[in-house]
Amino acid sequence: MTDTWLPTLRTVTPQEGYELAVKLSRVAVKMTQPDASVRETLRAVYEKDADALIAVSSVVATHFQTIAAANNYWRD
Amino acid sequence: MTDTWLPTLRTVTPQEGYELAVKLSRVAVKMTQPDASVRETLRAVYEKDADALIAVSSVVATHFQTIAAANNYWRD
Amino acid sequence: MTDTWLPTLRTVTPQEGYELAVKLSRVAVKMTQPDASVRETLRAVYEKDADALIAVSSVVATHFQTIAAANNYWRD
Amino acid sequence: MTDTWLPTLRTVTPQEGYELAVKLSRVAVKMTQPDASVRETLRAVYEKDADALIAVSSVVATHFQTIAAANNYWRD
Amino acid sequence: MTDTWLPTLRTVTPQEGYELAVKLSRVAVKMTQPDASVRETLRAVYEKDADALIAVSSVVATHFQTIAAANNYWRD
Amino acid sequence: MTDTWLPTLRTVTPQEGYELAVKLSRVAVKMTQPDASVRETLRAVYEKDADALIAVSSVVATHFQTIAAANNYWRD
Numbered sequence: 001m002t003d004t005w006l007p008t009l010r011t012v013t014p015q016e017g018y019e020l021a022v023k024l025s026r027v028a029v030k031m032t033q034p035d036a037s038v039r040e041t042l043r044a045v046y047e048k049d050a051d052a053l054i055a056v057s058s059v060v061a062t063h064f065q066t067i068a069a070a071n072n073y074w075r076d
Numbered sequence: 077m078t079d080t081w082l083p084t085l086r087t088v089t090p091q092e093g094y095e096l097a098v099k100l101s102r103v104a105v106k107m108t109q110p111d112a113s114v115r116e117t118l119r120a121v122y123e124k125d126a127d128a129l130i131a132v133s134s135v136v137a138t139h140f141q142t143i144a145a146a147n148n149y150w151r152d
Numbered sequence: 153m154t155d156t157w158l159p160t161l162r163t164v165t166p167q168e169g170y171e172l173a174v175k176l177s178r179v180a181v182k183m184t185q186p187d188a189s190v191r192e193t194l195r196a197v198y199e200k201d202a203d204a205l206i207a208v209s210s211v212v213a214t215h216f217q218t219i220a221a222a223n224n225y226w227r228d
Numbered sequence: 229m230t231d232t233w234l235p236t237l238r239t240v241t242p243q244e245g246y247e248l249a250v251k252l253s254r255v256a257v258k259m260t261q262p263d264a265s266v267r268e269t270l271r272a273v274y275e276k277d278a279d280a281l282i283a284v285s286s287v288v289a290t291h292f293q294t295i296a297a298a299n300n301y302w303r304d
Numbered sequence: 305m306t307d308t309w310l311p312t313l314r315t316v317t318p319q320e321g322y323e324l325a326v327k328l329s330r331v332a333v334k335m336t337q338p339d340a341s342v343r344e345t346l347r348a349v350y351e352k353d354a355d356a357l358i359a360v361s362s363v364v365a366t367h368f369q370t371i372a373a374a375n376n377y378w379r380d
Numbered sequence: 381m382t383d384t385w386l387p388t389l390r391t392v393t394p395q396e397g398y399e400l401a402v403k404l405s406r407v408a409v410k411m412t413q414p415d416a417s418v419r420e421t422l423r424a425v426y427e428k429d430a431d432a433l434i435a436v437s438s439v440v441a442t443h444f445q446t447i448a449a450a451n452n453y454w455r456d
Contacts, residue, residue: 006395009453018100022107024398024444028437030404033427046430047109050122052133055434057104061138062441063129064100070453073085073146091158094176098183103177123185130207133180137214140176149161149222167234170252173243199261202274206283209256213290225237225251226299243310247326250335275337278350282359285332289366292328300315301374320388322404326411351413354426358435362409365442368404377450378390 009070017071021063025056087148093147097139101132161222169223173215177208237298245299249291253284313374320373326369329360389450396449401443405436 005027011017033039046052068074081103087093109115122128144150157179163169185191198204220226233255241243261267274280296302309331315321336341350356372378383388385407391397397437413419 004393004395006398007393009394009448010455012433013080013083014085015080016131017422018082020104022104025437025441027105028402028405029433032433032436038428039413042428042430042433045086046434048114049430050118050125050128051131052430052434053105053108053118054122054128054135056108057101058131058135058138058439059434059441060104061101061135061142062438062445063401065138065142066441066445066448066453068142068146070455073142073447075086075146089156090161091157094158094179098180101180124190124194126194126204127207128203129181129184129194130198130204130211132184133177134207134211134214135181137177137211139220141214141218144161144218144222148188151162151222165234165235166237169233169292170255174256177256200266200270202270202277202280203283204275205260205270206256206280206287208260209253209289210283211291212256213253213287213294217290217294218238220294220298227238227298241308241311242313243308244351245333246310250332253332276342276346278346278353278356280361281333281336281346282350282356284336284361286330286363286366288332289329289363289370293366293370296313296370296374303374317384318389321438322386322407326408329408344394352418352422353442354422354429354432355435356421357409357412358426358432359438361405362439362442363436364408365405365439365446368445369442372389372446372450377446379390379450 009067011021011067011071014071014074017067017074018064021060021067023064024067025059028059038060085143087143087147090150092145093143093150094097094140097136097143100143101135104135110115129142163219163223166214166220166223166226169214169219169226170212173212175221176215176219177211180211237295239295239299242296242299242302245295245302246288247293249288249295252291252295253287256287313371315371315375318372318375318378321371321378322364322368325364325371328367328371329363332363389447391447391451393431394448394451394454397447397454398444400441401447404443404447405439408439 009020011020029039033042085096087096105115161172163172181191185194237248239248259269261270313324315324333343337346389400391400409419
């Protein structure tokens with residue numbers, strides 16, 4: 001992952017901010033498990049596991065909090 | 077999910093803010109598991125699992141924190 | 153839950169703020185599992201489960217953080 | 229718990245703030261499981277469970293964050 | 305623990321702040337399980353348990369957030 | 381770990397900030413389990429465990445929040 005994948009935390013809308021939060025939650029997984037085929041196998045399991053899906057949602061919530069603050073909550 | 081589902085974080089009341097937090101906690105699950113029938117099956121299980129319900133409540137709490145800040149805690 | 157149950161985040165004392173945090177931690181559970189009799193059954197189990205009690209306390213802590221900020225930490 | 233147990237979030241030192249955070253982490257457990265004898269039984273188990281001890285520490289960390297902010301990080 | 309172990313949240317460098325965060329994450333465990341020999345036994349187990357190590361890291365992250373804010377992120 | 385590994389929380393880009401967050405999430409593990417060979421063994425297990433990978437991602441999210449604030453969200 002030497003290319004630029006996160007040039008800014010600014011987004012035009014809250015919804016794009018949320019989508020960025022989802023992306024950020026996935027990058028840490030990729031950096032810890034770089035093998036895409038292993039991740040694919042894991043995904044087949046956890047996408048049918050309610051606890052894992054809720055845990056993913058928790059990570060997204062933390063990142064969304066950061067991105068929302070970075071965008072001054074899209075108030076401007 | 078190409079339509080607009082999150083135009084703003086502003087709500088009129090704290091209660092509406094809380095309801096928005098519940099919505100945000102669910103979107104990440106939908107984005108990770110897009111198949112509604114799978115989610116329906118999972119829901120039948122986790123809605124009877126205290127640990128899962130508490131975990132959902134935790135995600136809601138994080139999103140509510142973000143939304144409350146975005147609304148300046150409805151002080152205005 | 154169409155009635156008003158959260159008109160404001162302001163409370164007179166930190167203690168009332170904490171009690172409101174406990175309330176907020178429970179509402180998400182009610183919204184996810186609306187059947188009171190199911191919740192009653194679950195409660196009989198988790199109120200004797202240390203892990204669940206600590207998890208509940210964690211959700212309360214996050215909500216209390218929000219409510220404390222909303223009240224400017226009751227400094228005024 | 230009708231008496232006053234949380235009159236203020238202000239403490240003289242960070243250490244007292246930390247002790248208050250420990251107290252706050254326990255109150256939610258008491259409010260969810262009011263029976264002291266049940267809590268005593270649970271405590272005998274979780275105080276020998278590393279996962280539970282770490283989870284308790286996590287709740288304390290969140291409350292300490294709130295209390296530290298309330299005290300302006302004891303900078304004054 | 306009647307002596308002074310947390311006189312201030314200020315540290316000279318971010319690294320010292322991180323080390324203080326590690327210390328704070330351990331104090332709550334000590335206050336919940338005061339018996340050093342029990343803690344020693346637990347440690348032998350959890351230091352070989354990836355889930356526990358990650359959970360410890362999570363507590364450290366929350367405390368580091370508090371300490372970083374207390375130090376104005378060492379910008380001065 | 382007596383050398384300097386965290387001289388500053390400032391980074392030039394959000395992406396470098398994210399990479400620093402990954403680093404910070406690992407340091408607490410190293411400080412709790414200093415034996416590199418034990419960590420290597422644990423890693424072989426948790427890098428194939430979806431729950432552990434999501435938990436790692438959660439720790440990274442908390443650290444990224446701190447680092448993003450420290451950099452004023454790279455707005456300047």
